[in-house]
Amino acid sequence: MYLSRVKLDEHRYSTRRAVASPQVLHASVENCFNSALGEKERKLWRLDRLRGNLYLLLLSHEKPDFINFCGQYCAEGVQEETKDYNNLLARIQLGQRWRFRLRANAVHSVMEEKGKRGKVYAHVTVEQQRDWLMKKSQLCGFGLDERLFDVVETDHLRFRRAGQKAPVIIGVAVFEGELEVLDVTLFTQALTQGVGRAKAYGCGLLTIAGRL
Numbered sequence: 001m002y003l004s005r006v007k008l009d010e011h012r013y014s015t016r017r018a019v020a021s022p023q024v025l026h027a028s029v030e031n032c033f034n035s036a037l038g039e040k041e042r043k044l045w046r047l048d049r050l051r052g053n054l055y056l057l058l059l060s061h062e063k064p065d066f067i068n069f070c071g072q073y074c075a076e077g078v079q080e081e082t083k084d085y086n087n088l089l090a091r092i093q094l095g096q097r098w099r100f101r102l103r104a105n106a107v108h109s110v111m112e113e114k115g116k117r118g119k120v121y122a123h124v125t126v127e128q129q130r131d132w133l134m135k136k137s138q139l140c141g142f143g144l145d146e147r148l149f150d151v152v153e154t155d156h157l158r159f160r161r162a163g164q165k166a167p168v169i170i171g172v173a174v175f176e177g178e179l180e181v182l183d184v185t186l187f188t189q190a191l192t193q194g195v196g197r198a199k200a201y202g203c204g205l206l207t208i209a210g211r212l
Contacts, residue, residue, distance in 0.1 A: 002084065004064055005057050007054070007078055008047075089192070098211050104203050123171065129173040170201055
């Protein structure tokens with residue numbers, strides 16, 4: 001697997017348009033790959049702001065080709081940074097503590113009519129979002145101390161899919177803090193397959209750094 005990062009140029013109209021529409025950015029991410037015909041591998045991506053700059057972070061099984069992407073969304077001369085993610089995965093061990101960052105679609109399902117599938121709603125308060133991640137962590141092989149993580153950013157993504165009148169609205173929460181590895185297999189799955197819903201639209205990518 002590969003973890004890539006590329007700096008975006010927010011002065012470009014094409015970049016501002018893509019950032020405003022996760023559907024556009026999703027299509028551009030997919031175009032970084034020459035996958036064989038058939039079912040495409042799921043890519044995980046998110047937008048990160050670091051020291052005032054905006055970056056695309058991308059996790060993929062196939063090494064991406066950013067030539068066209070950079071031509072659309074980056075300043076002249078900017079190149080991506082790509083690392084072999086398997087080196088990190090091989091280091092994961094039970095009991096390790098890491099700093100983490102996760103951009104997620106924290107939601108819950110409400111059954112409004114008996115016998116029918118529940119309708120999905122976004123959690124709207126920080127307390128609800130934190131509780132969502134506490135519960136998710138148990139299924140994803142890591143533990144959280146409620147004093148050592150928080151919601152550092154919230155947002156609502158609004159865009160329209162082609163052919164649909166009603167807008168798509170996705171609630172987003174960005175979590176940062178410290179975690180402990182409780183199950184290596186489940187935790188590795190969370191790192192490589194993502195956490196929660198809306199993965200195609202920049203949610204679900206869990207990253208770790210700075211082992212404690």
